[in-house]
Amino acid sequence: MDVDVVVIGAGPAGLAASLNLARAHRRVALLDSNRPRHAATLVSHGFLSRDGISPLELRTLGRDEVLAYPTVTYERTIVHSISPVPGGFVTVAKRPGSDEQTEVHSPAVLIATGLTEALPLPSMVRAWYGTSLHSCMDCDGYDKRGKPLALIGETDDLAERALVIRRHTDDLVVFTNGVGDVSADDEARLAALGIPVERAPIAAIEGDREGMQAVVLDDGRRSTRTAGFVRPQWHASIGFADLLGLERDADGLVVVDGSQRTSVAGIYAAGDITPGFRQLAVAAGEGTIASSVINRDLIAAGR
Known part of the structure; x- marks a missing residue:
């Protein structure tokens, strides 16, 4: 499968990015394990117009909005690797409990996987x-x-x-x-x-x-x-990106600039996987920034 952008993670950051990329007529493959860190949390707070909503409902509403756009595909899957190839990257993923493998080619990848916690x-x-x-x-x-x-x-x-x-x-x-x-x-x-x-x-x-x-x-x-x-102690579980050699900080978080670009051209990161505040609105904001930057970078590259 060939798309413009692979988005890994369907939390607030990944969903906000996918929504805005779709509205820029970009083909998006949204890959998500459906294992959110806050699965035990009953209500979420601080998200304007959704204060007190359950995290599950928030994710469901966001996913439904995103998938209303025909240029977005969604797959519940676990990403195993991202490798550089001519013209971009190939992302390899497998569905939980299955040997069925998906390969997605894209010139840009957004990592928005969030964190795991102990x-x-x-x-x-x-x-x-x-x-x-x-x-x-x-x-x-x-x-x-x-x-x-x-x-x-x-x-x-x-x-x-x-x-x-x-x-x-x-x-x-x-x-x-x-x-x-x-x-x-x-x-x-x-x-x-x-x-x-x-x-x-x-x-x-x-x-x-x-x-x-x-x-x-x-x-x-x-x-x-x-x-x-x-x-908790938080961990960035992104072994799938090891082949990229991304710059990470002392806590293992992905280092980005003010535009959500990582140290590797064509790879972006947003949400809890990057240093900063871990709140829904912040993650969604970073995803929105990333979508605008990705779209402009693709245009600059003639795509």
Whole structure:
């Protein structure tokens, strides 16, 4: 199959790009594994005109809008490789559970796959993830306002995140699970704001059908917490692009310029796979920018 642009990922970035490329009369192959990172999240916030919509519904509405354009094809598939070939790239993908292989040739490829995440204490957190516990402070902080909240993480940026969460509550406890790194200076700063840091390992997260109720520490202490936030560790799972030699930052994210161009001509990236804020509106905006730039770059190349 030959198209103008391959778009990998049908989240907000990929869908926004596909929509605007279609409106520029571009032939688009939209490839998506249908494994969104926020599959456990019940509602999304901060997206103008869609505040409170479920992520699944948002993706479905966006996909339906995009596929109304005859120049867009959609395939639920897993991309295995992108290779440079004369005149552009060949993208190879396979459908889940099948050996059937698809090869798509295009002069441009947009990577909008998002990230995968590893939760701290997954066996404990997963039961509450998307309901009582969330990862996005900007998205879900408002709805947890005034509650006794927890921040659970094992990284070195917990103090910064705690300061953001404090905008929503005066009752916040930071839990490092014996792993997270909060410096003495940061701990003193948080203490001055009434935010304690608990460094003991977590033994359990208690709750019932009504939701989370408490964090129980390994030493037996019990902290009443009815909601909160976790700090996942995010990973850029784009081994399929290894042959391209894309420039990536220390976190493995794809480095782009202000126009969503990567270090390889003809390859673009948008959304969570690039450095920056991880919000729906930001991802959609980057996808829109990418579509305009891709269209102009193709025109400049005589396509």
